Amino acid sequence: MQGLRRALSRRRAQPQLQPGTATGPDATAEAGARAPRACGAGAPRSCILDPSGDWYYWWISGMVLPIMYNWIILICRSCFTDLQEQHALVWLSLDYVCDAFYLLDIVVRFHTGFLQEGILVQDRAQIRQRYLGSSSFIWDVASVLPTDLLYLRLGLGVPVVRANRCLRAPRLFEAFDRRETRTGYPNAFRIAKLMLYVFVTIHWNACLYFALSTHLGLGADAWVYPNASRPGFDRPLRQYLYSFYFSTLILTTVGDTPEPQREEEFLFMIAGFLLAVLGFATIMGSMSSVISNMNAADAAFYPDHDPVKHYLQTHGVSRRLTQRVTRWHQHLRAHKKLTEERGVLRHLPARLRAEVAASVHMPALSKVALFQSCERGVLEELVLKLRPQVFSPGEFVCRKGDVGREMYFIREGQLAVVADDGVTQLVTLGEGLYFGEISLINITGNKSGNRRTANIKSIGYSDLFCLSKEDLTEVLTEFPTARAMMEAKGREILLRMDKLDVNAEAAAEAAAEEAERRAQALEEALEGLQTRVARLLAQLESSAFKLALRIERLECQLQLRSAAGEPGNSDRVAV
Numbered sequence: 328m329q330g331l332r333r334a335l336s337r338r339r340a341q342p343q344l345q346p347g348t349a350t351g352p353d354a355t356a357e358a359g360a361r362a363p364r365a366c367g368a369g370a371p372r373s374c375i376l377d378p379s380g381d382w383y384y385w386w387i388s389g390m391v392l393p394i395m396y397n398w399i400i401l402i403c404r405s406c407f408t409d410l411q412e413q414h415a416l417v418w419l420s421l422d423y424v425c426d427a428f429y430l431l432d433i434v435v436r437f438h439t440g441f442l443q444e445g446i447l448v449q450d451r452a453q454i455r456q457r458y459l460g461s462s463s464f465i466w467d468v469a470s471v472l473p474t475d476l477l478y479l480r481l482g483l484g485v486p487v488v489r490a491n492r493c494l495r496a497p498r499l500f501e502a503f504d505r506r507e508t509r510t511g512y513p514n515a516f517r518i519a520k521l522m523l524y525v526f527v528t529i530h531w532n533a534c535l536y537f538a539l540s541t542h543l544g545l546g547a548d549a550w551v552y553p554n555a556s557r558p559g560f561d562r563p564l565r566q567y568l569y570s571f572y573f574s575t576l577i578l579t580t581v582g583d584t585p586e587p588q589r590e591e592e593f594l595f596m597i598a599g600f601l602l603a604v605l606g607f608a609t610i611m612g613s614m615s616s617v618i619s620n621m622n623a624a625d626a627a628f629y630p631d632h633d634p635v636k637h638y639l640q641t642h643g644v645s646r647r648l649t650q651r652v653t654r655w656h657q658h659l660r661a662h663k664k665l666t667e668e669r670g671v672l673r674h675l676p677a678r679l680r681a682e683v684a685a686s687v688h689m690p691a692l693s694k695v696a697l698f699q700s701c702e703r704g705v706l707e708e709l710v711l712k713l714r715p716q717v718f719s720p721g722e723f724v725c726r727k728g729d730v731g732r733e734m735y736f737i738r739e740g741q742l743a744v745v746a747d748d749g750v751t752q753l754v755t756l757g758e759g760l761y762f763g764e765i766s767l768i769n770i771t772g773n774k775s776g777n778r779r780t781a782n783i784k785s786i787g788y789s790d791l792f793c794l795s796k797e798d799l800t801e802v803l804t805e806f807p808t809a810r811a812m813m814e815a816k817g818r819e820i821l822l823r824m825d826k827l828d829v830n831a832e833a834a835a836e837a838a839a840e841e842a843e844r845r846a847q848a849l850e851e852a853l854e855g856l857q858t859r860v861a862r863l864l865a866q867l868e869s870s871a872f873k874l875a876l877r878i879e880r881l882e883c884q885l886q887l888r889s890a891a892g893e894p895g896n897s898d899r900v901a902v
């Protein structure tokens with residue numbers, strides 16, 4: 328009854344849920360079901376794009392074309408009037424195709440979700456509100472204002488009326504940023520981007536040079552573009568190439584340009600030189616950052632050889648040993664053996680790091696027979712604890728008698744168990760096998776204790792996974808089957824080498840049996856005690872109940888008597 332009452336009060340204490348409101352994991356699922364579905368991998372299913380998805384990425388990548396078209400072609404057509412006049416229809420068509428893309432881009436913006444507290448907001452009203460309140464909206468609208476209506480007044484020969492189309496540049500930078508994060512060759516991309524900026528700057532300068540020349544009069548002096556009467560100089564292609572060449576000379580300051588004659592020319596040259604200085608500084612800065620990025624990426628992957636070499640030289644280490652160290656470094660780089668994986672991945676969140684490490688090493692790890700029946704979760708944990716190590720030919724991985732501190736899994740290469748002479752190979756170990764576990768796992772009766780039982784030598788270059796004693800102990804606690812297999816194999820080896828104390832093993836077994844027997848007896852005694860306690864409790868409860876009944880009956884009698892007016896008898900009630 329009390330239990331029932333407690334349950335009822337607990338239920339009352341729970342917050343009253345509004346219809347359609349839920350909490351806990353179910354709530355999340357329910358909310359997920361109710362919310363408009365986001366585009367899977369950014370795919371437009373509910374027409375809401377995920378800004379980190381593929382569809383959005385491809386859309387903004389596509390937007391690079393119309394934006395670049397306006398940035399490159401508009402200025403060209405405005406300055407080289409022949410170009411505009413000769414192909415007016417083509418330009419008009421391309422202009423309006425680009426405008427269509429600009430408008431579509433605004434529609435896409437209205438359908439692109441955003442993150443709020445890490446969750447993708449897919450509510451159209453919220454998206455609209457956010458976009459309308461952002462500065463992007465102002466730029467986007469400004470870049471599609473129908474300024475070309477001015478054509479009606481000024482004629483088709485003034486494409487500069489569409490200059491506002493260049494205001495869509497932030498979208499271009501966004502596309503470049505996305506590409507830079509996604510590409511597998513970020514440095515190459517950065518250099519290409521830099522070259523594009525250089526090209527656009529020279530191009531604009533070339534166009535302005537031609538416009539200034541036209542303004543001052545073609546062929547008016549040696550500085551301006553030559554007169555069209557000179558053979559070939561009236562063709563638009565020649566005009567453009569000459570201007571581009573001239574602009575390159577100014578902006579790279581590598582060649583002699585004709586001396587300016589008028590103020591406008593001086594001003595143009597000064598502006599060009601200043602731009603060149605700025606450009607140089609930017610290019611040098613960007614290039615050096617790209618190069619240092621490349622080196623930093625390499626340094627993160629491979630151990631730095633230079634300090635080691637310096638150390639060896641300073642301490643007069645023998646030439647042979649120095650060469651071995653050098654060859655080891657060379658091998659790492661030549662075969663892209665990464666020993667610094669932990670450092671490279673250290674910034675990733677633990678789960679993500681585990682997944683990355685698992686996807687890289689799982690194929691190799693699943694070849695280890697010991698782990699073939701192991702659950703994926705255990706392997707994922709194990710993979711994080713493994714440290715890649717590379718051993719050179721003839722190098723000893725462990726020597727007999729050393730204290731064992733880690734064990735190894737062979738990822739690639741061949742190793743040998745060698746006799747004490749260091750040459751005679753007793754057993755060869757290859758890919759998918761492991762060694763070095765005997766001294767770590769406390770096999771009962773192991774006469775060597777925690778000392779290595781054999782010498783292990785790398786035959787060629789061997790690529791190993793190394794697991795520390797502490798990590799191995801942790802893994803084996805979670806995976807007792809692996810422990811049993813390891814112990815069985817270790818016992819077999821020890822027995823073969825006559826390093827297993829069978830008596831100690833039997834004694835340990837007997838001790839274990841005795842301990843088991845005593846534990847069982849204790850368990851049984853405990854069970855008996857529990858039964859007796861339960862019985863006593865039941866008895867206690869029943870006598871308490873009887874006592875309560877009796878008290879109740881006596882109280883009734885007392886009340887009856889006092890009601891019947893028998894004063895003085897109240898204290899003579901039979902108890």
Ligand SMILES: Nc1nc2c(ncn2[C@@H]2O[C@@H]3COP(=O)(O)O[C@H]3[C@H]2O)c(=O)[nH]1
Nearest residue numbers: 731744754762763764765766779780781
């Ligand atoms: N002693 C011995 N060790 C072997 C043999 N084959 C593989 N090993 C491994 O060599 C390792 C040497 O270090 P440990 O004694 O820790 O563990 C040993 C075994 O894992 C073998 O035939 N004899």
